[in-house]
Amino acid sequence: MKKKTIAVDMDGVLADIEASLIECYNKECGTAISRESIQGLSEEDAFHGRTILRGILNSENFFRTLPVMPDAVESLRQLQENFEIFIVSAATEFPMSLHEKIGWLGEHFPFISWENIILCGSKRIINTDYMIDDHSKNLDYCIGKPIMFTAFHNINQTHHLRVNNWKEVLETLEKTL
Structure with a gap:
């Protein structure tokens, strides 16, 4: 069968990926966003635009270390x-x-x-x-x-x-x- x-x-x-995005974003931007603070937001709204988000996602070893x-x-x-x-x-x-x-x-x-x-x-x-x-x-x-x-x-x-x-x-x- x-x-x-x-x-x-x-x-x-x-x-x-959420945990790593939040950690990398906070480190890069000097912010303190949390899982709770981004609930219901789009990825672009949560991470204030596509440019920073794409930079994180294109960084070496990002996906390898999730x-x-x-x-x-x-x-x-x-x-x-x-x-x-x-x-x-x-x-x-x-x-x-x-x-x-x-x-x-x-x-x-x-x-x-x-x-x-x-x-x-x-x-x-x-x-x-x-x-x-x-x-x-x-x-x-x-x-x-x-x-x-x-x-x-x-x-x-x-x-x-x-x-x-x-x-x-x-x-x-x-x-x-």
């Missing part, structure tokens, strides 16, 4: 028992991130085959049974069942099934078996 497929985003879902989301490793291992997992990241906007993301995945998720890693631009072409992402722009095109992973920038969006952490992801997907 063919396993159902899941597309899993990296940044904001597997990797805690912390792993709590319970992500164990959850993907468990999900692999019943699903085929694809890691899908819209990485080509930040070309320096390609090598870093491959290295990060190899370190933290060595059980994910290179054949199941998709670094792309748009995710509109992804055709899986489920997609877990923190951006509506990706989930809105999902052919299967979209699952929104909570992040500061999507907290006010309500048009997709929401999960707040990896324990909720497991609970949600185990109901489908």
Whole structure:
């Protein structure tokens, strides 16, 4: 029997990009923003414009050193028992991130085959049974069942099934078996 497929985003879902963005932004700008202070803001509003944000995202080793989301490793291992997992990241906007993301995945998720890693631009072409992402722009095109992973920038969006952490992801997907 063919396993159902899941597309899993990296940044904001597997990797805690919020923590690193806040830390780098505060260091660069001499500010003291917190996770709480940016809830409900867009990325551009939270980090006062695209220029500083793009500079941080294009800095060397930014993506390679992101912390792993709590319970992500164990959850993907468990999900692999019943699903085929694809890691899908819209990485080509930040070309320096390609090598870093491959290295990060190899370190933290060595059980994910290179054949199941998709670094792309748009995710509109992804055709899986489920997609877990923190951006509506990706989930809105999902052919299967979209699952929104909570992040500061999507907290006010309500048009997709929401999960707040990896324990909720497991609970949600185990109901489908």
